[in-house]
Structures are given as C-alpha cells and as structure tokens.
Amino acid sequence: MHTRRHLLACLLSGPWAGVATARTVRPAPSADAAFDTLAERCFNARMALDPLTASVTTADPRYEGLLAITIAPEHLARVRRLNEQVARGLRTLPPESLDPARRLSHELLQWDVDMALKGDAFPDHLIPMNHFGGLPLQLATMGSGDQGQPLKTPQDFDHYLARLARLPAYNRQAIANMRQGMRRGVTVPRVLIESGRDTFARLAEPDFDKSPFSAALKAMPTEIGAAQRNRIARAYQRLFERDLRPSLAGLADFTNGAYARACRSSDGLGALPDGAAWYQHLVRWHTTTEMSADEIHALGLAEVQRIHGEMAQVQQRLGVAGSVLDFLRWHEQEPRFHPYTSWDEIARTHADLDARLTPLLPRLFGRQPRQVLEVRAMPELQRASASSYYNPAAPDGSRPGIFFVGSPEPPQRYSSSYLTSLLLHEGRPGHHFQISIQQELKLPSFRRFGWSTAFGEGWALYAETLGHEMGLYEDPNQWLGHLKMELTRAVRLVTDTGLHARGWTHAQTIRYMMDNQGESQAEARLATERYMAWPGQALGYKIGALRIQQLRRQAQAALGERFTLADFHDLVLSQGTVPLQVLQGMVQAWIGQGGGRP
Template identity: 45%
Template sequence: MTHRSTAAALGTLAAALALACAPASASKPAAVAPAHAGAAAEQQLLRALADEYYQALAHFEPIGATENGDNRFDAELGMSIAPAVRAKQFALLRQFAKRLEAIKPARLSEAERSNYAILHYELHSALTFEPFPEHLLPLNQMDSVPVILANYAGGEASQPIGTVKEYEAYLSRVGQLPAWIDQAIANMREGMRRGIVLPKALVNSTLPQFQKLLSATPETSVYYTPVSKLPAAFSAADKERLTQSYRVVIEAKVMPALARLAAFIETDYLPASRASSGWSALPGGRAWYQARVASQTTTTLQPEQIHAIGLKEVARIQAQFAVLGPQLGYHGPAAGLPLWMSGQQKFYPFQTEQEVLDVYRKLNVLLDSKLPALFTLVPKAPLDLRLEPELSRATAADHYTSPAADGSRPGVFWSVVNDPKQYGNSGMTTLFLHEGKPGHHFHLALVQEMNLPDFRKFGGNNAFTEGWALYAETLGKEMGLFENPADYVGHLNDELLRASRLVVDTGLHTQGWTREQSIAYMRDTLGYDAAARSETERYMAWPAQALGYKIGALKIIELRQRATAALGDKFSLQKFHEVVLSDGTLPLKLLEAKVDRWIAAARR
C-alpha cells in the first residue's frame, strides 16, 4: 500500500466517484479542441479553480502533500482537526463546487474535461463527509501526526532534511506539534462526550507508540535526530543556531505535550474507549461507512455486494490451492495450505534484515530485464529499497512512497522486517511487484512526471492506485516469476488476503463482526497468526480503505479481458498498460470510458 497520511483527512478529500458527476461525453470521444471563442477563457477558469483547490487542500493537510511528493508545504503542520478550520474548509469546498458549476465542460478539450470531471467528483464527494465528525478520531495506531513526524526525523522518508532550509522546515513542523496535540486531546474529550471513540483494542495498540516518543532529555528525543546528523558543510553559526533551536523547542514545548498526550490516553481515553469493533456502532456509523466505501472504491457498490464478491473470490482462490498443495508436499484440505506453509521452516530462511533486502535487490535487477516486454511507458525516477524505521515497524505494513516532484528523492519501497527469522520468502515476489515495479512505482512515479494539475499530480483515489498495484502482481505469472509453486502460492495467498479484506472489512463495519471473529477468519483463511490481529485492527482504524485493492484490480482485469476479446490480434498488452497509466489516476468509471474509447479507435 502507499503510505499517505491524507487517509484520515475528511475521509480522504480525493474521495468517492459520484458517478452522476461525470460529463455525459465521458463515454464517447471528446472534441479534439474547444470550438467556441470563449473556450480559452473557460479553460483558464478551470485551471485557476483547480490551482486554488489544491492550494486549499495542501494548506489544510500539508502532511498529505509531503507524503504525495510535494515538499513545498514541509514547514506547515496544519490544523485540519480543529472544528473552526474544518468548517472553513467545507465552506471553501462549497464555493469551489459552485464556481465549477459555472464552467461549461463542452467547451473544454478532452484533457481538460478529464480534469473537470475529476475535480467535480472530488469536490462533491469530499462534501459528503461534512456530516461525519472524523476530527473527533484524530489518531490511531495506523496514522497519527506525532508518529509521522517522528518517522520523518531521519530525513529518509517523505520529508527531506538535508539543507538549512529543510532543517528549519522540519523544526517548524515539530514546533507546531504541541498545539496539534492539545487540539487532538480536546477533540477526543468531545468524542468521549458524544460516544465517538476508538475501540479499546486500537487504543491499546496506539498507546505504546506515544509512550515510546517520551524522552528524559531533548537530546534523546527522536525529534532531535536531525541535530545528530548536521552536515559538515553547514556553517558553524547555522550549526549552533539549529542545535539551540531544536533543543529549546523540544524541551520547552514538545516533551511536555507528548507527556500530556500519553497520560491522557492511558488515564482518560482508554477507560472510555468502546468494546465494539465496527463503525456501525458509532452514531450515524452506517451512513459514515457507506461514504467511506464510495470514497475508497469509486463505485456505488453496497457493503453487502462487496461482502459477496469477497466470499466468491476467496472460494475461487482456494480452489487453486487444491492443485498446488501436493506439489509442495501438502495433502490436507485446500483451504489449509496457507496455514500449513506458515509452519514450514523452509519458507523462513532469513537470519538478518540485510538478507531480506538482498533478495529484493536481486528481484529488482531481474525485473529490469523482463518488464520492457510488457511496458513501453516507464517512469524516469529510480526506485530505492529501504527498511521501515524501527519506531513504526510494529504496526506498519510494507509500503511505497512517491518520488519528490523535483526529482530530489527517488520512489522508495519500505519493507517491514520486525524479525528476519519470521519473514517468509514465498510472498516476496508478489509483494515487490505490488509495492515496487510495476506496481506503485510505475503508476505514482509516472504521475509525478506528467503535465497534470497539482490536485491530480499529488492526489488520486484508492481504487485505481491499489487496484493497479494488485493487478501488477498478476503479471508475475506472465513474466515466469511464479514457476516455483511456493512463490505462486505466495502470490495467491496475497490475492487471498485482498479478497478476505472484502469479507472482513464489511463484516466488521456492517454485519456486527467482532475483532475476535475477524482475527479467527483471517487466521483460518490465510494462516496468519500475529498478522491477523494487526490486519484486523488496520481495518478497524481505516474503515473501507482495504476495499479499493480488489475492487480496482477486478475492474482492470475486466477491462483487459474486454479489450483482448474485442481486438483479437490487434490487442497489445504494452498499449493496454499505456492506456491505463498514461493519464494518471482516474476514478474507475472514467478509466472504463477511456479504455472503451481506445478499443473503439483500435477497431477502426
């Protein structure tokens, strides 16, 4: 998955596709160029509005901009959780939506119509979250501002810390953290009053993170890390000034604020947390969850439909285990193959973190030789491989971060290795296809290189982003990467995870499933042990986020099959991939319309 902190902002502002919002012309070729005399002015209005929208979005959630590769806002922390700021943002979104309605899409070029349609859906879907008080749940074990800033401290993550200006930007953010913490505590107190609180299990998983951030001195604080790495090229005056500034801010402001937060969570919030697991237990929770489902899938699918799709996919994948099991020496029930594999020492060969990284690096080189047969459109930005910082390893999942827009930072695949001896090798190939090449890196790095409005370059939607990465995993078979039955089972098991998520996520949030029920289902279905807990708690913390993977991948597979059947010998897999990736991130309905236009043109 991608690591984007905007997941908690307004239910993601780049939210659900309102299918009715797409222009009527979306399903047929658009005019080559605007024909009206006022077309240039219309286009200028749209571009100005899009720029204003992105600026508002980036100032509202500047960490989201940083995570998405835009470092222009790295000195800002944002206070999107403050009720007054949130109200102002929604008022601004309504103004933007009204201004957009005055623009006539028929006067725009095809490219600008795409921008119009996507901006229309983002604005209207973001506004669907206004009734839901997400700001009263400002943190969880998956996503919190203090931990994000702590992970930035090494200067290797999304926020660079290498120049004097970058040192000052990071310190600026850290200096704004106490105000954010106090607002978060106030919000959580209001949530306690209104019955809008986290499940107790999530609080128990979150508390140790904040306790780990506590320090006895500023020098031992994780936020002081940049000072210990001051570049030799800095002047003596800059070194002295930055050292003193970091020490004062951390000791006088940050350390007391972190202590307040940890004490509040342990003493007040934990006892007030809820025993229920799903979102439907919250006031208005069912409608709230439905808004998130629409946001994360860009469809109008109902939770019950998604649950059924998940069960069907689980059964399909498990049927393949019946064939593969005997090849690995397993002769039990097909559904038990993953659990059996999880107990076989031969699939856990690692002793050190470096050994894990070495396998990924060899795979990276191998893919460089195979991918040209499937892709002609590839990013210029390199892909780097790194280990997840120690602070967040316990709750993090393997993920990818986008390259910087200015080319100063590569795309990064972060692998989470808590214990090398427990790191299985059977799923490594499919994981790298997803997080690295040709998954997230080929999509998100390309987006940074396209001439797109900022709201598209640094935004997107989950169904396309994760759907593409899951689809990319399936290409391993075509490249001959799954000839080892264990590797193919690893691939299928990861696909089974995404199918199981459809079952578990909807089960938790609409069907009354308990945390324990979900853990048992995932353990029995996937062979997971400790991971079943962390996965379940992820879905509890990020309702519907995990749905986009499978729903998006199924759509891309469907479109490929449609194009293959329609074009026959004229079908080119390289061209199909170019069509899917060449216009950046699209809601699934707009992607489908684009592929259909390509099919129609190619058949002529």
C-alpha cells in the first residue's frame, strides 16, 4: 500500500548525488549516472509532494487517492528543502562533467530549481484561490471523470472519495492563510471576490443532488453492480452531509464576508508589498526571458497597431465601412457568423474540422504523436469563468487528449470565425502535438512532463499561423478569426503589464480592451479579471510565438532551399519544453549543421 508518507520516506531518503555513505563501499558512479539518479529522484519526490498534480500529469495510479495540503506551511517547507537538496546535488555535478544531452538537462533543472527558490520570497500561498481556480473548483470538475481523475471502477470512486475527504482540511488551511494575508496586506482585489460570489455559492450548494460534487455518481458506469453502486452512493452522501457541505459553506461565508471586507481596492500586483519584484519574477517565469514589463508593454502596443492594419485589409475585402473597431463590432453582431445553438454542436463542428487536418499535417511534421485527440463540450461548472482549453492525454493511453470547448457566454454568441484558430491552438498541431510528443521523447521524467507558458502557449499560438500553409485561411471569416485571437494575445501584453506594473485600474483595462478589440463589456471584464488573478501568465503566448516565428525566419534565410517546415517543426519539438534562449541555441546549432532531419 502506497501512502504519501511512505512514498516520501522512500523517495527522499538516501544520498542525493549518488555518493556512498561512510559505511558502504560501492564503486563511484559516473557523473552521468549520478545526474540521472538526481533528476529522477527530484521528479519522483515532487510528484509525491503533490499527488494531485502527479496523477493528472502522469496518470500514475499510485497517486489517485492522495491529496496534499500544498498551501500548508509545513508542506511549503518540505518543498523548499527538496529544492535546496537538488540545488546542492547539481553543484556537485559540474555541467562539463556530463555528456551533451545531460548537460542540457542539467541546465534546465538548474533553471527550474533556481526559479522555485527565488519564488519562495513571495507569499502566493496567502492568496490560495479565486473563481478562476483553486482546489475546491478543481476537485468539483474532476467528478466528470475526464479531468485526470479516473472514474470507471469501484476503486476509482473510492480514490476520488478519499481526495474529497481531504478538502475540508484544505479549506481550513486556505482560510488560515487568507487571514494571515489580511494581517499582512496580501489579499486579492475586492472585485475578484465580488465576481466570484456565484462560483463559491455553486460550490457550496446545500442540496447534494444539485451539488457539483454529486456529478461523479450521475456518471457512474453501468458495469458497476448494484451493491457497489449503493455503497459508493451512501459513502459520497455521508461525506457530503457530514464534512463537505459545512466546510464549503464556511469557506463561502468567509470569502464573501470578512475576507471580502478586508480585500484591497487596488487591482494590480504592484500595489502589494514588494509587488514590483514579485511581478518581475512572474514575468521571467512565464516568458523565460529577461524582458522588463516596460519592454513587453511597448511590444504589445506595436503588435496591436500591426494587427489592426491587417484587419483593415480584411475589412476592405468584405466591403464594410467605418473604423477597424466598427468592423469588429459589426462582425460580432452579424448573425451569419453565429449559427450555433449548443456547445455539443460546436464540439462536433470542431471535430469535423480536425478530421480534415489529417491528410494536411504530414507536409508540416515528420513526427506526429501516437495519442488521439477528442473534442468535447466543457463541463457546465467551468463555463462560468473559463474558456476553451486542452487536457493532456495520459502517457499510457488510458485517457485521450481532450479539447474542451466552451465559454461563459451562451453558444449562440460563439463566433464561427474562431473555429480554425482555436482548433489549431488547442488540438492539432498545437497543445496536443507539443505535449503528446514531449511525453513520448526519451528524456528525464522532469522534462517529459515539464511545462513552460512561453514554450507551450507560444507553440500553440504559433501553430495557429500554420492555417496559412494548410489553406485554411482562404475564407476571410476564418482569417479574421485568427487575427482576432492574435490581437487578444497582443492586447494581453499591454493590459497585463498595465495592471501589474503601471498602475492601471480594473475599469481602465476594460476600456482599453473594448476600444482596441471591440469586446463587449462583459467579455472585457472577464478577461481583465483573469489577468488580475494570474499575473504574468498571459504574457507567455505572444512572447513565445514571436520568438518561434523569428527563429523560423532566421533559419529560412540561412538555409534557403535546404529549409523545410517539417524539419524545423520537428527540431522545435525535439527536446520538449525549453526556455526560449535554449530554443534559440538549438536553432542556431541546427543552422550551423546545415539543417536536415534533427
């Protein structure tokens, strides 16, 4: 039986760099072998410290019934000790002592650990949740069975129940952390609490049959026999009545009451103690660059202007009068671009388009992932505060990669112009290709399951542009949809830095988006509050995509007729997630070798 404590004891015991103890005589391992041991122990220890992430990321069944209180002080201390141990182990293994492949892994693990240790200076654990994310919302949506929590067998349901049983302890710790944040002046903006009231109320629904935490029972497979079904149902209802409902009600009362009254009236991270340094750390984390907030802001303004110019060309082609903003508003209101009546219909339309991509992709990729992609409508609870997203496949094939489509607005407001770009971003050849191929690579585990906003979201945004090569943007409606999505990412560079580094207000940010994107006030408000809740995350998309496009142009210019898109794309995806500076070095080395298959 694998308990979390047992796993930690096994994984964290013993020497970190493979050095023998004084009482044991063993041959000294090579530097390469010592690094392999260090990297794998680091990954396994991290997974044991956060078993929810472990099971979602790796589909390892050992973790499926475990849940750590990751915001507890003692847990944070264990994570820091682990990172310090890994840092010491890396110092005993100079990069020059390793072969080239491990040298790169050493650099990536060093960067990751350094960033984690630097991040310890900032108290994000005092802001443990909002209506865009947090453990209560995540566990509620996992009841669908397609969010990384298997729900096919009685044991699966017991595992999910065991995790739900830990949620009250997490909620108590979250309240304690938020109280500490109130004393230290580290709270979320009050507007986020006001906007999240409905989400917290739905999580605290007192009627079990209406609660999102009963969703798992409603989807229970018919193969489970009556006796087990009754046992499971009784156990879930008992836990809900005794523990979950009071805990969630208490959390909602606290966040909507004492916490809301104490929350700050400011909107950006820069208003918090040491907020400027905190934000710059997040900028570096999400972009993997040394760019300043001012540099990113200026880049965003330039990109907005450029994209407006391209939109004007589409406007002229469609014969619509007025300014670009007038054109965008006309397009949003034009009925022919909003033909849908349900999210299931929209999901089927995306799936049909994905089938059309199959014969087109081999021209652009020498390697494609083995994992299949499915398109589904997003669970209703998530649509209140989330937009379409991709959920990675399980490495063992037990769960497909899933593109969930949805938004807070009704399906009748979904624009058909987004079909192509959104599918290319979330599915093939965007997130589904990048993440699935990475899982198949022969790399250390921390790299096979690693993630970087700049690389991952940058690749997905770059993948949207490949609609050109596949002939998918000949329809001006689809081309405009791509430009609108690209404009959103450019506007993020302006608004995220505006909010967190330049003192922009909630209202000011909404107005900028309405004036430059043609967004409705409701759409602009939702996006603004997302950027307030996740400082810096929105920057990675455009920064990453621009770097990949720049490297592609450099390679094409240098290699001429020897350049092929398939080789370039295979190269970019060949080492998994890497910082942008590392990617640049990879491309330059490839150019120096004359291109070809990586």
